[in-house]
Amino acid sequence: MTAGWRAWCLGLGMLCAVPAQAETAEDWLQRMHDASQLDYQGVFIYERNGSFSSHQLWHAATMHGERRERLLQLDGPAHEVLRVNGRTRCLSSDLQGPLAEGQVWPARELDVGQLANWYVLRLLGSSRVAGRDAVVLGLLPRDPHRHAFELHLDRQTALPLKSVLLNEQGQMLERFQFTSLQLQAPTSTDLQPGADCRTLDTDVSALSAAQTNDWQVGWLPPGFSAQGVIRRPVPGDGVPPLQCLLFADGLARFSVFVEHLGGLSVEEAHSQLGPTVAVSRRLSARSGEVMVTVVGEIPLGTAERIALSVREAQEQASD
Template identity: 30%
Template sequence: MRFFGAVLALLLAFLANAIAGETETCANWLKTVAFAGHETDYSGVFVYQHDDNVETSRITHIVEAGAEYERLEGLDGPKSEILRHDGQVWLSSEHGMLQMDSQQGRGRFPSLLPQQLTALTENYQAKQAGKERVAGYDAQVILFQPKDTLLYSHKIWVHSESGLLLKAAVLDDKSKIVEQYAFTQLQIGGKIDRAWIKSKVAANFHDSKKAKQVDAAATPVHLNSGWAVNFLPAGFKKITELERPMHGKHLPVTQIVYSDGLSAVSVFVELNDHDEDDLDGLSNRGAMTLYHKVKGEHLYTVVGEVPPRTIAKILDSIRYTSK
């Protein structure tokens, strides 16, 4: 019995060391991935797949003297592109140029991972899931399994040399793909037309005064509204709370944002000035779920990258406490 006990102890110690080694390896990969999308020169075409839809985009990203330049073109539907540089973002379309809130576009492919990884590693178990090739490049596959069953799993394919994200998928509890981003053509480093993208951005700097901008009066105001959510999946914490005007709304809307480091959920509360109860409803696009519900005088809206049942539980737990 002592012999078998000693063998069991050795096996448990071996497994513990193996798990610790796996965790450290994945953590090192994640640190590389989190910064690679911002520090690497690349140009390519990627597809975004959700439900039965496929959307194609072309992206060019360069770094010069510590500054990022990026152009993202939509290749399907009406012509449009997004330009980013030095914390400024422009949307160019057939309707003209619009200078956007710099907060918009965070978490975009291939820069999906946050640079602050503490919350991510606390709330997900990361493990290596083999090696594959994507768009002609060798990739390390990493699987994120949530510690809360009310969340999606995430799978990423990372370029073995640069750490650039080549592919990313969101999986449901049956390992079925909910949505996926993947490069189909890609050049990492090398001769990328730097002058062209820099001149394009510079032109927008000069034309920025002509661009439509968010009205200063529409700037969000941070506050403690008194609204609270009594249910959140494990690991989710409040990131910000603010009051902001929204297009088509007569009164400001309260918005509370929660995140676990990888997924985010926004809760919106407003007075129901439509005098209707038929606004209730749930819809989703890929991993993004949106749920409206009228309760008394208020219209609640919850939107986030979590399963529908989780969105519903969050909305049903919204309560007014006190300021």
């Protein structure tokens, strides 16, 4: 354990030294995964870089296993997102940041058995969030390609009441935290998006490997796997669609965007805002210049290495 993680444990009041309880961290994570089938609604705050916003969340699971959730920003303009089975169906055109990128919280698809390969899982103790008793879990990365998580799970339902993302020094990068939670099903009206929620015209396909028919990611951090590819039409005759390749390790995730530039002059860039990094690089393709951009909640160096590995699939096959 690094000095940063030791400081984190000490900052939690020596919770890392709490004796083992009857339940294991793996048991709680499995319960958290199963809790995605519950109906609930509440208000949570989102914090990064010292800025806060508050959001209403409605979540419903139907008898056919379909999950629907709607998020409405309560501060300023009433921006919103509607998701079905984890896929964004509509969002306000002005909504920016991770809440617009599909990271509506809490929405994690966990493979608990695999997760322990990439994170050290620990029970840290107890807390109280939104007036409810919670169990605190720590997930420390086993390599430098992901961040640590601190999860506060509702003791009754295992719903995540609070989620904190931490860098290698144990400093907070991002926080989601419920301020109120009701275990009741939303109404059909609650789940109906407003007129300003723009339907996304996307073609979502599954991926069995880290590639589409056109592009391949040559290097992935251990534990990350392809989750799907989204293709979005781009205005203009004969312009190839924007492609977005999705990857995750069960907690952390990132996307690789490939966009044809069409003669535009665009500079390469490296940036970080809170937990989210963005690394873009120009790449010459058979169909012209493209911009490859890696966006996600991963360390900057990891994103840079991923971006450098992206190639046209046929090019890589012939190397």
